[in-house]
């Protein structure tokens with residue numbers, strides 16, 4: 001066995017042996033090296049062989065280093081194991097992500113499909129909605145055209161019936177004539193009610209704000225129904241809470257319509273009885289005065305099983321043909337009008353004891369009195385002035401009815417068939433007022449009025465039409481028409497308006 005010395009990089013001489021050509025064992029390790037094991041373990045040694053041949057680089061390890069290496073090895077194996085676990089985990093996660101991605105892809109496809117189906121449905125719905133709206137507009141147009149078309153001949157029927165009764169007093173008790181008058185009036189109220197319901201359902205009624213006095217309104221209703229009250233030997237009692245402010249603000253026309261419907265029902269279904277119209281202030285919240293209206297009768301009453309249905313359209317309980325006039329639409333109109341006021345109606349009734357309807361409406365009040373009741377001022381119709389009226393109307397029966405009505409009230413009347421004839425006669429003759437039909441062939445009432453105004457003629461023009469007032473008001477005013485009267489009209493209303501317009505002119 002050969003012994004060799006080695007020289008460390010610090011030039012220390014270390015002995016070692018050569019075993020099978022490999023220098024494996026350290027002999028007499030220098031202290032300095034032993035003291036610094038770390039250093040030692042990592043140090044390189046250059047070996048000088050005995051024969052002075054080539055030196056070889058050898059690394060020596062002590063037990064600690066070997067342990068350390070083994071530890072390192074173990075740590076590496078451990079980390080390898082961990083890496084494997086991580087790789088496996090990674091693969092699993094990757095797989096999971098792939099599955100997730102796939103399901104997302106699938107879900108996305110499904111969503112896309114569902115979206116496409118939804119868009120299709122939406123398109124179909126939009127088309128259906130448009131069709132429904134179109135149908136609703138057509139229905140409204142149909143109802144308003146039909147009611148216009150019905151009102152025009154009804155004007156003739158009602159007018160001629162009145163003329164017959166006027167000119168042939170001996171027929172006053174003729175059952176045929178009475179039936180004719182009844183049927184014409186019934187048809188007229190049916191047409192008006194249907195038109196009203198149609199308008200409410202189409203949201204075409206917007207409540208207006210007017211200043212009014214509640215007592216005036218209720219008394220006006222009482223007076224206008226006093227004739228019907230007398231027929232059944234009924235008595236109308238009005239009771240108004242003095243705490244209610246003198247001037248309220250609200251849609252007095254719709255309010256009157258509601259009360260009028262309830263009171264006329266009470267009168268229809270009561271004989272020798274009392275109808276109470278009671279108006280109470282129930283509470284005040286800021287500017288809002290909550291007014292409760294009660295219409296109470298001691299008439300025939302309504303059976304409990306019928307009470308829920310009478311607010312439906314065309315429902316009449318135990319109606320006998322000749323008993324009373326009504327369309328079965330009155331309470332339905334009342335309910336819908338109250339809806340516009342954000343109010344509901346309550347009913348209490350017992351057979352044979354009578355019926356009470358109640359509702360509450362919140363009105364603002366007007367601390368300053370403003371007068372808007374110009375239309376209710378009754379003008380003395382017996383004027384000394386001879387008023388010359390031009391009637392522009394294409395329907396010959398209606399021409400005759402209007403002429404008779406005018407002449408009967410001692411007014412002068414000329415009738416022309418169309419707008420051009422009106423323009424012609426106005427060049428030659430002076431008139432105090434023109435009654436203008438709207439729906440005429442060749443040139444309609446609006447266009448004729450515009451042409452008349454262009455000539456500088458500023459006499460009052462009243463549209464006398466079977467159209468619904470709200471439908472034509474805007475165009476009528478812009479054309480230069482002063483007022484509108486719906487056919488069939490009440491003669492006194494017509495002459496009242498004529499007199500107001502002439503006195504203003």
Ligand code: ADP
Pocket residue numbers: 265266267269297299300301302310311315316317318319325326327328329330331332355
């Ligand atoms: P109409 O009066 O035109 O028949 P309404 O819708 O106003 O239609 O009334 C529906 C039904 O409710 C009436 O036919 C009647 O049977 C019943 N009714 C309404 N008001 C009263 C009342 N005050 N007393 C008894 N019955 C009533």
